[in-house]
Amino acid sequence: MPRLFLFLLFACNTKSAIVDNRNNDTADGRSTGDCEEPAGDLVCIDGAATICDADGEVASSEECKPAEQCVDDIGCTDCTAGATVLLSTEGSVAVVPVRPEASRTSFGWEKYHMRAVRLTVDAELKSGQINLDLAGETFTLWSSDGTQMDKSSSVAISSLPLEVLVGATGLGEASLTVTNPDCGADPAVLEFTSTQQPPITGYPLSDFPFFERVKVFNQNEVIRTTLDPARHTDRIGLPYKVYIVDHKSPAEWAADSALIDISLGTAEEGTVEADGVAENIVDAWIDEIPIPRGPSRPMDVIFDFNDNLQLDPGDIAIGPGDVQAGLTAVGDLAQTGPSSTTMFEHGSPPWNIQRVYYPENIADLGPVPLVVISHGNGHNYTWYDYLGYHLASWGYVVMAHTNNTGPGIETASTTTLTNTDSFLAAIDMVEDGVLSGQVDSSRIVWIGHSRGGEGVARAYDRMVDEGYSTYLYGPGDIILISSIAPTIFYSVEESDPHDRPYHLFAGAADGDVHGAPSSQYVQFFRILSAAESTSQMTYLQGVGHNEFNCCGFNDATGPDLIGREATQVVSKSYYLALIRAYASNDQAMMDFISRRADVFRPLGIADDVIIANTYRPDPEGEMQIIDDFQSGTTEGESAAGDSVIFDVDAVFEGTLADNDGTLNYRSSDPMNGMTQAGYSYDENRGLMFSWDTEGTATWLIPSSMRDFSTHTWISFRAAQITRHPNTQATAGSLSTTVVLVDGSGNEQGIAHHEFGGITTPYARSSSGGAGWSNEFNTIRLRISDFASGDSNVDTQDIVAVRIMMGPGFGSDVGAIGFDDLALEK
């Protein structure tokens, strides 16, 4: 506080604290005869507030206290440097989201993810400086104009009050010490911690972690938000408003931070409750979300803590500054898109005839990706109109060609290769050049069906392994290969998608390429296993071979057949999602691929369609394997090099290959029904075990891998063993509980049934039994969820991963194949 009032008190001679020292020496030995300032002025002499009289003597002198500084005309003034984290409760540890990309260039939007610190001193202090010292390796200090400051910096007191920003580029803790070096006061010290901010939208769960955090919803779902008070301890008790706004680019957010809620017209209000995640759930958008254009609506979500209708540093924001929106609502992907379409045919017979579908407004869309469809044996290039028109209506050029599948796979692959080339060569000449310059030959998707499905993998292999020359595109231009129920006549070294993202579509009721172990040529899962990059599978119960086209004979075999129309809804939906994700960088669509389809699927697909699905990101750089069973040679050793401890039945580690060619279960064939591998060049290995009561499988984590917090997911894939007595007893989706154990012995489990289960094998019968292929499903759990709420688990020090089974942890009994326990970015 200014001390001017003290001067006034002194003038009235009523301030006893200030001593009249006239004709005396001061206590510190200063002479009373050297007061040269005008009489009556308050001046600072040697740090003391001094008044001279007309004789040049010291009329009075006040020694300032340690936390005070003398100011001319003012007197002793509080000199304590003040520092406050805005939008935070006083005295708390401020939480800073990790944003590795913050830079001078990106500051315009990255600032919103930093915490603002207001620096103050007493208003009367006009000179000098205060020192800032930020201690914390992963933290950065910024001025409000976007200049990154040294972690030890000085700020002129004359510029105060002002705000500086604290950002975090990685996980850690930090303290900011603010000192006035001319002041004896204690420095101000602020504490910070950084955290990966997970999505704040999602679904309530009945069990821990009580909220599944996702960014992507179907448009008919209620959008709910929550904050974890255990994560945001500095917000407890603070009111907020939840804004859902249309997604803006980083530059747009930098230019305009206004918050305009689009949900119910008003932002939902709340207060951060201390109790838990569930208590902080807010229904942010209840009604169906309108989608004005495109298949989805990208939005951003902001918790505004100062109710100023602006996004500020210190608000909690998901989406601003990111390529992917904070929230995406997706419409019915099976519905026709916004573009009118045209189809034409051209080419030379017999194996270079092409049916081409394109959006009529292609000139407005710019170069668009090319989707090539290679049909199967006995099929025809005209049989995929449903998919061609559909994808064209969403802005893609689709070319279905005559495919020479009759002789075999080599000829099929040749026609895929040559038709892709000849189409690109013909672009300027067909349809009066309407496609000229409008097809992006660096974004080509190959879809093949059946022999054509193997053909597209074979075609890619010929390009990269056998030097097959193409003219107008190369291997790097094939951005996705998708096979529908592919044969596998060749080895997976020959029909090999190599480093390309690969997708497998198949039906469990397929009466032709049926996937069962009785024939090596139908074991399409092996191509999926061979894929080196991102791989994904969509496996449909009740679907035969020819439902994926218009006109093939009815081969579907098994119960609960869904028919051609429903299958093509699935096909249209998933292909649009896949192609938008891979060819148009629409990352929101990957949720349909990476989340279990039993809990999240495209809107148009009926709930009773049973879909098994797997997703594995690119192992190169995006995964850290705990155990894929490829390098550990015994059940007791993981690929990561540490121990595995089992308390379950019938543990068997080996090649994922049925060894007797039948689906009927025998204990001598522990990998019954597995068709993921088979040969020396195709030795995909995994684990099998079963349980009749409580059981555990525990992977100890080597010290080099214990920081799980740098990853987003822990995942594994599992399949129920077909026709195993425990599978028959389960008779439905199977679940377990995943537990993380830290170095202090804290542990936290998440039962994955609400995140998705492990499908029961399709009840198709043969040889006196019922149950078809082992259907792998990928279970992915968010690592930060294990540390949410009242969990004490330290995800930076995980020493064990335990799968718990049996009553209380999931299905009472079970028998599963298990593979690819991993951490994912």
Add this chain to the structure above:
Amino acid sequence: MQILKPALVALAVAFGSTAHATAPELILSQSFSLSQAHSYLWTKEKPEITEGTIVVVGVESEDAQVRQVGGPVLYVGPVPAERVNNGDMDGAIIAFVPGHIDLSKTPIYWGPPTLPERVDEKAGAAALRSTRVAPHSKATIDALRKPAAQLNDTADLYRHLANLIDTHAPSERERAQGYRGGLR
């Protein structure tokens, strides 16, 4: 480690017996000559041919359904015939093989399932030895033989075959249209 026996299992089960398949009935035969050679891709050797024999055969619908795996291969003698249609809807398959074939000495039959591109001379001879189907009689052949066709090139050959599809397998007119160059 388990011991894998995939090949044994697969061969035993994948390619089911063709014993059930009914012998194709000849509907028409026609030899042809080409001015420009055509690459015949339905054998491992992939010969360049300038002569061939077209057959149109009547078949059981179930036998004719074109499968991806496990379906029988239509042979003319030791050579897999190139099928240009499915035939299951109309009961007629149009196909051809290299060379001018004396069908009174050469059976037309369903052989064991495989990829035709894998059938070499040895495998073709084995298929021929295994069949119990006899050639059609000379009288039948003579009655069903059409005059030889002189064709220019592959495209001309397929246009000719497309006309036969229109006639004998009209349900597959769309496929025939493709052989003519598709919709124009």
